[in-house]
Amino acid sequence: MNLDSSLLEILACPQCKSPLRADERTEELICTREPCGLAYPVRDDIPVLLVDEARRPGETRHAESAGESPTAER
Amino acid sequence: MTQRTGPTPPPEEVKSCCAAAYSSDAATAILGGHYHPGGTALTRRLADRLALRAGERVLDVAAGPGTTAFLLADEYGASVDGVDLGAATVAKARASAEATGTCDSVRFHLGDAERLPFDDAGFDVLVCECAFCTFPDKATAAREFARVPRPGGRVGITDITLQPERLDGRLRGLTGWIACLADARPVDDYRELLADAGLHARVVERHDGALATMIDQIEARLRAFRIAHVDVGTALELTALARDAVARGDAGYVLLTADKPAP
Numbered sequence: 574m575n576l577d578s579s580l581l582e583i584l585a586c587p588q589c590k591s592p593l594r595a596d597e598r599t600e601e602l603i604c605t606r607e608p609c610g611l612a613y614p615v616r617d618d619i620p621v622l623l624v625d626e627a628r629r630p631g632e633t634r635h636a637e638s639a640g641e642s643p644t645a646e647r
Numbered sequence: 648m649t650q651r652t653g654p655t656p657p658p659e660e661v662k663s664c665c666a667a668a669y670s671s672d673a674a675t676a677i678l679g680g681h682y683h684p685g686g687t688a689l690t691r692r693l694a695d696r697l698a699l700r701a702g703e704r705v706l707d708v709a710a711g712p713g714t715t716a717f718l719l720a721d722e723y724g725a726s727v728d729g730v731d732l733g734a735a736t737v738a739k740a741r742a743s744a745e746a747t748g749t750c751d752s753v754r755f756h757l758g759d760a761e762r763l764p765f766d767d768a769g770f771d772v773l774v775c776e777c778a779f780c781t782f783p784d785k786a787t788a789a790r791e792f793a794r795v796p797r798p799g800g801r802v803g804i805t806d807i808t809l810q811p812e813r814l815d816g817r818l819r820g821l822t823g824w825i826a827c828l829a830d831a832r833p834v835d836d837y838r839e840l841l842a843d844a845g846l847h848a849r850v851v852e853r854h855d856g857a858l859a860t861m862i863d864q865i866e867a868r869l870r871a872f873r874i875a876h877v878d879v880g881t882a883l884e885l886t887a888l889a890r891d892a893v894a895r896g897d898a899g900y901v902l903l904t905a906d907k908p909a910p
Contacts, residue, residue, distance in 0.1 A: 577754075583766060585764055585767075587759060587763065590766065616734070619757050
């Protein structure tokens with residue numbers, strides 16, 4: 574995930590307008606406010622800051638459920 | 648607020664269709680790179696009316712390929728963030744910024760005008776060219792337009808105006824590429840929407856001639872080229888209807904600026 578650090582200073586959660594933090598592991602920008610916590614995917618280095626495409630806290634990521642992880646392949 | 652009559656496509660469909668249409672090759676071919684009436688001359692006029700100064704932070708809503716954003720950065724020395732609903736459009740605009748070495752002054756983001764992904768009061772100026780008319784929930788978009796500029800900041804819009812009740816039904820359907828016209832409003836509606844959001848109108852200028860000129864240019868292109876995925880006969884019918892509407896004063900183009908009151 575290649576994100577300019579200054580980006581997080583101006584961006585906010587489109588749902589609740591709280592600050593976002595980058596999660597390098599899941600390649601998402603995650604809303605820092607409880608209980609919002611929406612996670613926005615970063616695709617081709619572009620954060621998809623659309624509520625409709627965000628992952629709710631506790632929900633599985635689309636990539637994992639689609640079988641990207643080795644254990645899912647049988 | 649004026650009530651619309653007749654069948655219209657679902658609002659979300661119009662918005663995403665518009666975002667997709669603007670990134671399509673057909674749109675590029677028809678519009679010849681000019682995505683809004685008045686072109687860059689009207690963008691400069693908007694910047695002048697907003698008294699845009701070097702170093703000011705600008706948010707360009709529905710930035711498209713970045714024409715407005717690049718101009719404001721290049722000619723006015725502004726620091727510009729553009730936001731657009733089309734992923735392909737954002738990628739293309741970013742590629743242009745990289746190619747021209749302007750990434751420091753112009754950045755592009757993927758987001759929705761009705762739910763802007765920006766902090767409160769982070770910009771001096773917000774601009775939106777030829778896109779407010781496409782937003783399904785204009786009141787919500789207007790509140791977002793009032794939220795992101797700092798107190799004392801300015802908002803500048805150029806957009807299509809329309810007397811919706813006089814609009815020909817054939818212009819309303821999504822079959823026409825002029826889907827944007829389907830939810831354009833009279834000038835007073837735009838002003839009222841901004842006022843309800845807490846923005847005070849300062850400048851209201853009519854630029855109907857810019858719309859007429861754009862329709863002429865589109866028609867010339869439709870006649871000159873065969874464009875993939877475009878039914879030229881239907882498109883010409885629609886441009887004729889659009890031209891009539893401008894001539895009658897039922898359709899036009901407006902430049903509007905408003906101030907966010909300082910505390």
